[in-house]
Amino acid sequence: MARILIEGGHRLEGSVRVSGAKNAVLPILAASLLAAEGISEIDEVPHLLDVENMANTVAALGAVVEWKRGGVRINAQNIHSVTPPYDLVRRMRASFVVAGPLLARFGEASIALPGGCNIGPRPVDLHIKGLEAMGAKATVENGFVHLKAPAGGLRGARIYLDIPSVGATQNIMMAAALAEGQTVIENAAKEPENVDLANYLNAMGARVRGAGTDIIRIDGVDVMHGASHSVIPDRIEAGTFLVAGALMGNGLYVENAVSQHIMSLIAKLEEAGAQIEDRVDGIKVWPCESGRMRPLDVKTHYYPSYPTDMQAQMLAALTVASGTSTVTETVFENRFMHVAELQRMGANIHIEGRTAVVDGVDRLSGARVTSTDLRAGAALVIAGLMADGLTEVHGLHHIDRGYDNLVGKFQAIGAKIERYDDEETIPLRAESAG
Ligand SMILES: CC(=O)N[C@H]1[C@@H](OP(=O)(O)OP(=O)(O)OC[C@H]2O[C@@H](n3ccc(=O)[nH]c3=O)[C@H](O)[C@@H]2O)O[C@H](CO)[C@@H](O)[C@@H]1O
Numbered sequence: 001m002a003r004i005l006i007e008g009g010h011r012l013e014g015s016v017r018v019s020g021a022k023n024a025v026l027p028i029l030a031a032s033l034l035a036a037e038g039i040s041e042i043d044e045v046p047h048l049l050d051v052e053n054m055a056n057t058v059a060a061l062g063a064v065v066e067w068k069r070g071g072v073r074i075n076a077q078n079i080h081s082v083t084p085p086y087d088l089v090r091r092m093r094a095s096f097v098v099a100g101p102l103l104a105r106f107g108e109a110s111i112a113l114p115g116g117c118n119i120g121p122r123p124v125d126l127h128i129k130g131l132e133a134m135g136a137k138a139t140v141e142n143g144f145v146h147l148k149a150p151a152g153g154l155r156g157a158r159i160y161l162d163i164p165s166v167g168a169t170q171n172i173m174m175a176a177a178l179a180e181g182q183t184v185i186e187n188a189a190k191e192p193e194n195v196d197l198a199n200y201l202n203a204m205g206a207r208v209r210g211a212g213t214d215i216i217r218i219d220g221v222d223v224m225h226g227a228s229h230s231v232i233p234d235r236i237e238a239g240t241f242l243v244a245g246a247l248m249g250n251g252l253y254v255e256n257a258v259s260q261h262i263m264s265l266i267a268k269l270e271e272a273g274a275q276i277e278d279r280v281d282g283i284k285v286w287p288c289e290s291g292r293m294r295p296l297d298v299k300t301h302y303y304p305s306y307p308t309d310m311q312a313q314m315l316a317a318l319t320v321a322s323g324t325s326t327v328t329e330t331v332f333e334n335r336f337m338h339v340a341e342l343q344r345m346g347a348n349i350h351i352e353g354r355t356a357v358v359d360g361v362d363r364l365s366g367a368r369v370t371s372t373d374l375r376a377g378a379a380l381v382i383a384g385l386m387a388d389g390l391t392e393v394h395g396l397h398h399i400d401r402g403y404d405n406l407v408g409k410f411q412a413i414g415a416k417i418e419r420y421d422d423e424e425t426i427p428l429r430a431e432s433a434g
């Protein structure tokens, strides 16, 4: 079974470059389906399992997808299907965002309903309600959502989102790009990845204003074309390295990190005592002078509040803080699966409802642990970097979904970390990792 082996205690220094954002590139690949003319060139595309799945999804619908160095070229002129294969959709929730582009351009789409996942139930009711407000008929049958636009195509509408859902905002924004008239999304998600998507849509000929604020206005156009676009850096990958640097760094430079995208995380790291220097093209981080982070109270919420996708990594960091911290998860119902794994490494955490209460311990000890979701995997790697002895992390398919060469990047900044796929032998193996 594939696993990562980490020998804890080595300092991290030098520079690490952040890749393009997973949560931006996925809807951008889906948005490419809107182009009836021309070819899109997307740059800064990270090497991720999710990206491969999304590229395969648009290819299965008829788009011609050509990989190039650092990016991808997509010709979506001849789409022949509005039903992405179930096998691809089930692997990745984000594939539901092909619904908006397909419905807008072809008047119909049939997408397998994404189920819940390891972080809790993840309904798509707000996506469907938004598309219905634009005139679509939605029926759910045999696990699929069938969406059909009215004879004259989708019509612009005023849509208030009960929750500022990232995915619903994306689906509605893409569907509205080719609808008749104006769509207004109120209580829209303000995430930087949605701004990146809006910029790409506008480069394709759409008219989207207000992305990044609560209210997005989209004036529908008749036709869209391919465009060139460079994906923004991944703020969660940047945050993951900043947390690692705040714990184990000797002055770690996270190149490409955009401080504006992670203000809440930077504020928390500074509150914990880490030193942060915002530079033109990245962020440098040093650990607290005392060598130990101060305890924190952290609460996840929608952007620009503290991101749920950085909850597990921060929780791992706080296991060795100099006191008691609280971490409250408000976005997803069940995003504390990593707690049990961190406890196996000696962390002192108990859950009270939606809050994890973390009593800092002097040190963690290496153990064999399993990622339960993508960010849980990153949290366990961070825990392994600071633990005594050897840590063996399993469940790598989660990490591969969203981190581009995580092991190689940590190796390059001084971590003692190796990845073993399948039956390769583990030279570093020791009893403590069992
Ligand atoms: C590919 C991608 O970009 N994934 C991100 C996106 O996921 P995703 O787009 O799935 O997250 P949402 O913003 O939609 O979900 C936020 C909350 O709204 C709820 N909800 C959402 C839609 C809906 O129709 N009904 C409903 O009740 C969800 O269950 C959740 O509790 O934003 C999340 C919240 O920042 C991040 O953790 C994910 O990394």
Ligand SMILES: C=C(OP(=O)(O)O)C(=O)O
Residues within 6 Å of the ligand: 093, 094, 119, 309, 374, 375, 402
């Ligand atoms: C929850 C995440 O992603 P997804 O929405 O793709 O599951 C994540 O990136 O942490």
